[in-house]
Amino acid sequence: MRAAAVAVSLVLVGVLVFLAVKGSPAFTAGAGELPAHAANFWALAGPLAFGSLWVAVIALVFAALPAIGVALAATIYAPSPRFGRFLGAVLDLLAAVPSVVFGLWGLMVLAPAMVPIYEWLHRYLGWLPFFSGQPSVTGRTVLTAGMVVAVMILPIMAAICRESFALTPPALIEAAYALGATRWEMVRTAVLPVARSGIVAGGMLGLGRALGETMAVAMVLSAIPDLISVNLISSQNPSTIAQFIASTFPESTGSQVSALIALGLVLFAISLAVSVVGRRVAQQGVSR
Amino acid sequence: MSVAQTLGKQPTAADAADAAVTLSASRPSLARRTKNRIASGAVVCAVALAAIPLALVIWAALTRGIERLDLALFTNSMWGVVGQGGGLLHALVGTLLVTGATALIAIPLGLAAAIYLTEYGGQRKLAGITRRAVDIMVSIPSIVAGLAAYALFSLLLGPGTRSGLAGAVALAMIMIPVVVRSSEEVLRLVPGDLREAGLALGSPRWRVIRKIVLPTALPGLTAGAVLGVARIIGETAPLLLVAGFTDAMNYNLAEGRMATLPVFIYTQWSSKGLDTAAYDQRAWAGALVLMAVVVVLQLAARALPPQIAKLRRNR
Numbered sequence: 001m002r003a004a005a006v007a008v009s010l011v012l013v014g015v016l017v018f019l020a021v022k023g024s025p026a027f028t029a030g031a032g033e034l035p036a037h038a039a040n041f042w043a044l045a046g047p048l049a050f051g052s053l054w055v056a057v058i059a060l061v062f063a064a065l066p067a068i069g070v071a072l073a074a075t076i077y078a079p080s081p082r083f084g085r086f087l088g089a090v091l092d093l094l095a096a097v098p099s100v101v102f103g104l105w106g107l108m109v110l111a112p113a114m115v116p117i118y119e120w121l122h123r124y125l126g127w128l129p130f131f132s133g134q135p136s137v138t139g140r141t142v143l144t145a146g147m148v149v150a151v152m153i154l155p156i157m158a159a160i161c162r163e164s165f166a167l168t169p170p171a172l173i174e175a176a177y178a179l180g181a182t183r184w185e186m187v188r189t190a191v192l193p194v195a196r197s198g199i200v201a202g203g204m205l206g207l208g209r210a211l212g213e214t215m216a217v218a219m220v221l222s223a224i225p226d227l228i229s230v231n232l233i234s235s236q237n238p239s240t241i242a243q244f245i246a247s248t249f250p251e252s253t254g255s256q257v258s259a260l261i262a263l264g265l266v267l268f269a270i271s272l273a274v275s276v277v278g279r280r281v282a283q284q285g286v287s288r
Numbered sequence: 289m290s291v292a293q294t295l296g297k298q299p300t301a302a303d304a305a306d307a308a309v310t311l312s313a314s315r316p317s318l319a320r321r322t323k324n325r326i327a328s329g330a331v332v333c334a335v336a337l338a339a340i341p342l343a344l345v346i347w348a349a350l351t352r353g354i355e356r357l358d359l360a361l362f363t364n365s366m367w368g369v370v371g372q373g374g375g376l377l378h379a380l381v382g383t384l385l386v387t388g389a390t391a392l393i394a395i396p397l398g399l400a401a402a403i404y405l406t407e408y409g410g411q412r413k414l415a416g417i418t419r420r421a422v423d424i425m426v427s428i429p430s431i432v433a434g435l436a437a438y439a440l441f442s443l444l445l446g447p448g449t450r451s452g453l454a455g456a457v458a459l460a461m462i463m464i465p466v467v468v469r470s471s472e473e474v475l476r477l478v479p480g481d482l483r484e485a486g487l488a489l490g491s492p493r494w495r496v497i498r499k500i501v502l503p504t505a506l507p508g509l510t511a512g513a514v515l516g517v518a519r520i521i522g523e524t525a526p527l528l529l530v531a532g533f534t535d536a537m538n539y540n541l542a543e544g545r546m547a548t549l550p551v552f553i554y555t556q557w558s559s560k561g562l563d564t565a566a567y568d569q570r571a572w573a574g575a576l577v578l579m580a581v582v583v584v585l586q587l588a589a590r591a592l593p594p595q596i597a598k599l600r601r602n603r
Contacts, residue, residue, distance in 0.1 A: 001401075001407070001408055002404055002408065002414070003400075004396075004397050004400030004403075004404055005401045005405065005409065005414055005415070006418075007397055007401070008401045008421055008425075008464060008465075008468060009417050009418050009421040011425070011464060012421040012425050014436070015428065015432075015433070015436040015461060018439035018440045018443065019435060022438075022443070065334065066334040066338055067338075069330060069331045069333065069334020069335065070338045072331050072334075073331045073332070073335045077328065077331050087335065090339060090342065092586060093342065094338065096518055096582045096586055097342070097579065097582070098521075098522025098524065098575075098578055098582065099522065099524060099525075100522065100524040100550045101345060101522070101578065101579060103554075104571060104575055107557070108348075108568070109348050151341040151342075154338055155338075158338070180316065182316050182320055182321065182323070182324035183324055184326075184327035185320065185323075185324070187327065208427055211429065212428075212429025212430060212431065213429075214430065214431045214524070214525035215525055215554065219554070219558075242429060242431045242525070245525075246525050246528060246529070249529050250528070250529075250532070253447075254447070257447070261435050261438075261439055264429075264432045264435040264436075267432060268428060268429065271427050271428075271429055272427050274427075275423075275426075275427035279423070
């Protein structure tokens with residue numbers, strides 16, 4: 001049993017060592033040795049890291065309010081405990097749909113359906129940098145990718161929010177009602193303030209998931225690896241680290257592979273930082 | 289509701305609110321009631337927003353997947369197929385082999401680590417380190433696990449190797465922390481009295497664990513393991529990197545590229561032949577099969593929890 005605990009810790013050490021050994025040559029590699037004709041490693045990693053964060057933030061923006069709403073529906077607003085459990089089962093099912101299926105759906109169903117909406121956005125909001133330029137005719141934009149990822153991270157965020165809403169002290173809820181609060185006023189003054197750290201922690205966890213999401217983005221987004229752009233509906237979109245690795249890896253050899261492994265290390269570092277912040281916030285909430 | 293009506297039963301918070309309204313003899317103002325209505329409506333909308341994509345995905349997989357859901361799909365590989373026909377037998381076999389190998393690595397190791405954490409670890413330093421390691425492993429993106437497995441196998445066997453076993457190692461990195469966490473949670477639900485009773489009768493600790501703790505926790509442990517399998521069976525990215533893809537059957541985990549169901553779906557879309565409709569149909573049929581497998585695993589795990597609930601009540 002002791003050996004197993006040591007082994008689990010060693011697996012993590014192993015992951016870091018293998019990645020570092022095979023990836024380290026890329027940090028000093030020059031032009032010609034890197035994929036996508038990058039001059040040096042950071043010129044490759046920078047735009048991709050931007051793309052990863054950009055897609056993840058879009059997904060978070062889309063998923064945050066629905067996740068909180070669903071969590072409220074499963075706890076405070078649930079007409080019966082049974083309904084709460086049913087909603088939980090639906091969320092578990094949503095969380096279990098494989099990402100490649102979401103990718104297929106996003107690509108073949110959602111993207112074409114979004115095209116007229118993108119044209120409308122461009123026509124009336126084209127003066128904003130997000131919607132300027134010719135909108136994509138395939139719908140395979142960063143906005144579509146962000147929406148697909150939002151659907152995928154919604155269940156995990158809702159689950160964390162639900163847990164923290166369920167921990168609201170009943171005395172607070174009853175006190176709010178006793179003072180004549182409506183249900184919404186009760187939620188606003190009793191439930192949400194208590195659960196604030198839980199909501200933030202759920203958001204960070206969702207953000208971490210979104211950063212690492214590979215297949216859905218790889219299939220939906222038609223991307224250019226060295227582009228930094230905030231345009232949401234163009235046919236020219238930034239790529240993400242995970243997408244770049246997945247789409248480039250099968251045809252890569254030698255120094256290109258080590259560049260991809262080094263990119264994996266960068267992605268790991270980013271998502272680790274996000275999850276550490278999330279856990280800090282959650283613990284602060286518990287100790288308070 | 290009047291106070292007399294509530295006397296018969298335990299008053300709830302909503303009753304108290306009603307009573308407050310009755311006492312002050314005034315309803316909340318129109319603005320406050322409207323806000324309350326809007327909030328309730330928003331909550332309903334949120335549920336719809338979450339349920340609609342799920343319904344649309346299931347609908348798309350059903351209607352589009354059914355077109356090629358025939359016997360040939362389950363009896364053929366893609367060997368030599370360039371247009372119509374072909375099947376996903378090679379991918380199904382690959383998924384079974386890779387997932388089985390992953391479970392063989394991750395479940396014993398994860399369970400043993402969880403037993404250490406709950407039964408032996410206590411406040412020891414190693415327990416703290418292991419928990420920290422599990423926390424970090426949970427946040428490893430799946431594609432990074434694939435890269436790590438690739439790096440390991442290329443250090444051992446030379447660059448460019450791809451095999452089902454490498455895929456299983458990558459998936460195990462994702463599954464181990466899941467198994468450790470779920471097992472630890474279930475083992476903690478086993479009442480301490482049971483352990484103490486066993487120890488008081490003079491049984492050695494390992495015997496208490498084997499004869500009392502594990503049998504009590506078995507349904508929960510099984511449910512956790514099944515959910516762990518459901519979590520990794522749809523993983524695509526790591527397998528795309530280290531198990532690769534092929535059109536042929538491969539029963540050997542240790543050697544050669546091995547197709548798996550998620551990667552089959554991806555490659556049917558990514559490397560299409562001329563007859564694109566045939567490839568799309570196969571991709572959707574694969575998606576339908578994969579989703580059916582995941583749903584069955586989820587339902588199987590859900591069929592077990594009553595026993596855990598009983599444990600919870602005993603605590």
